[in-house]
Amino acid sequence: MTDTSAALSRVFCAIDTTDLDHAAGLAGRLGPSLGGVKLGLEFVNAHGPAGVRKVAEAGHPIFLDLKYHDIPNTVAGAVRAATGTCQPFMLNVHASGGRAMMEAARDAAASAAHAAGIAKPLVIAVTVLTSLDDADLTAVGQYGPTVSQVVRLARLTQDCGLDGIVCSAREITAVRAACGRDFKLIVPGIRPSWSETGDQKRIMTPADAIRAGADYLVIGRPITGAADPAEAVARIAAEIADA
Numbered sequence: 622m623t624d625t626s627a628a629l630s631r632v633f634c635a636i637d638t639t640d641l642d643h644a645a646g647l648a649g650r651l652g653p654s655l656g657g658v659k660l661g662l663e664f665v666n667a668h669g670p671a672g673v674r675k676v677a678e679a680g681h682p683i684f685l686d687l688k689y690h691d692i693p694n695t696v697a698g699a700v701r702a703a704t705g706t707c708q709p710f711m712l713n714v715h716a717s718g719g720r721a722m723m724e725a726a727r728d729a730a731a732s733a734a735h736a737a738g739i740a741k742p743l744v745i746a747v748t749v750l751t752s753l754d755d756a757d758l759t760a761v762g763q764y765g766p767t768v769s770q771v772v773r774l775a776r777l778t779q780d781c782g783l784d785g786i787v788c789s790a791r792e793i794t795a796v797r798a799a800c801g802r803d804f805k806l807i808v809p810g811i812r813p814s815w816s817e818t819g820d821q822k823r824i825m826t827p828a829d830a831i832r833a834g835a836d837y838l839v840i841g842r843p844i845t846g847a848a849d850p851a852e853a854v855a856r857i858a859a860e861i862a863d864a
């Protein structure tokens with residue numbers, strides 16, 4: 622990849638904050654080529670759908686990251702409500718919520734988007750959080766290397782008719798082999814060599830993750846915690862463009 626605009630279009634910036642003005646201002650400063658903005662539990666619990674709509678005024682597609690994990694009826698209701706009020710480009714559930722829950726989420730997103738006359742959001746499923754490693758999985762009773770659990774949940778997600786998954790860059794090759802090229806892979810746990818790891822355990826650099834086959838990278842603190850977030854984004858785009 623040689624074009625920095627194309628590189629930037631693969632990046633969703635995770636804006637995890639309770640400060641509405643900061644979030645909206647940051648979204649406006651990150652440039653029109655940015656793939657999108659991810660808003661999650663911290664921001665949405667503080668500001669709700671009205672806050673999401675405010676940040677969306679910057680013009681970026683919104684990844685609504687609320688990681689739904691509940692009984693099918695409850696998740697369907699949440700997805701229906703969120704699709705109408707937040708009009709996200711993409712939203713997520715936990716794959717470990719199971720088949721009926723994922724199918725309910727898929728159908729709710731489609732029917733709510735149809736009713737609102739908007740495009741159906743991509744519905745994706747989180748496999749194994751990037752903050753977990755093999756030992757953490759074993760501690761919660763899930764044995765076997767993390768990659769096996771990710772591939773198992775990726776196959777189930779695809780079989781339920783969802784659009785893709787969230788996984789770490791380390792599982793991309795195995796998931797591509799199992800699920801093919803068209804299944805969307807959204808990849809957090811991205812750490813440029815110049816950034817701090819923090820609570821993430823399964824990490825990779827932006828360039829290596831794109832090289833491995835990620836569709837979108839989700840990057841938060843390396844951008845939002847930088848002295849100059851726009852400069853950090855430009856640096857990441859240049860690294861990806863060189864990949």
Ligand SMILES: O=C(O)c1cc(=O)[nH]c(=O)n1[C@@H]1O[C@H](COP(=O)(O)O)[C@@H](O)[C@H]1O
Nearest residue numbers: 635686749750751787809810839840841842
């Ligand atoms: O679904 C997600 O977005 C997600 C899944 C996952 O396995 N790991 C993960 O880090 N995320 C989110 O991706 C973002 C990563 O942020 P940073 O660690 O600051 O780059 C956070 O907002 C997380 O909530």
